[in-house]
Amino acid sequence: MTYRNVVSAVVRALASEVINSAGGCDFEPKVQKARIPGEISGKxxxxxxxxxxxxxxxxxxxxxxxRALTAQYSTHAERKRIAIGELVGTIQSPAPARFINCCVVTWAYPKLPGVEGKRSTNVLPAGWYEMDRWSDDPVPERTQHRWKAGIRKELKRLVDEALVEAQHILDMEGLISCQAA
Structure with a gap:
């Protein structure tokens, strides 16, 4: 099996943590004519x-x-929460700790257009996305945007570096498809 690109490989690998076999009854036989006895095939x-x-x-x-890939792409709630907490401690910014924490959390759980938590469990309440609530002290809006941009730039750098490294690993293993679109 090969993946189309590194992001699809990372997303599928991280999603494998939350997939289980308790999804209902499957009455279809898993035996195929060309299948070797004992071989695992299909899904x-x-x-x-x-x-x-x-x-x-x-x-x-x-x-x-x-940690960066888990915070960005994982669907495992507990692992994602732990990764976010660890990331918060590594971010260098003049912003207060609460601002950094809120910025990293909203980066990991981006606000989806038209969704207010009704269809997805991975959406934060609307108040989380209001920067004025990210600090106890009043801070000018331009300063908030500068802090947020700096923190997001650092997070993007971490994810980009991680994806490049993952690409190297998967290329060495021959797991990325080389087909041109």
Whole structure:
């Protein structure tokens, strides 16, 4: 199996943490005519492959890069929360700690257009996205935007570095498709 690009590989690998087999009854036989007895195929093989890619990336990426990818792309709520908390402690900014925390959380859970938490569990309440609430002291709006831009730039840099490193790892393993579109 190969992935189209590094982002799809990372997203599938991180999603493999939350996939389970308790999704309902499957009465279709899993035996195929051309299948070798004992061979894993189909969705089960893809899932196993995603789990192996998860393990390879987790082992070979630096903790900083793994944390950034988990905060950005993971659907595992607890792992994402932990990664966000660890990221907050690494961000250098003149902004107060609460501002940095809120900025990183809203980066990891971006506000989706037209969604107010009704269809998705990964949407924060509307108040989280109001920068005026990110600090106890009144701060000029331009300063807030400057702090936010600096923090987001640092987070983007971390994710970009992590994706480049993941690309190298997956290329060495031959897991990225080389087909031109």
């Amino acid at each position: 089960e093989a893809e899932f196993l492959f995603d789990c192996m890619v998860h393990a390879v990336l987790h082992k070979r990426l630096s903790k900083e890069h793994w």
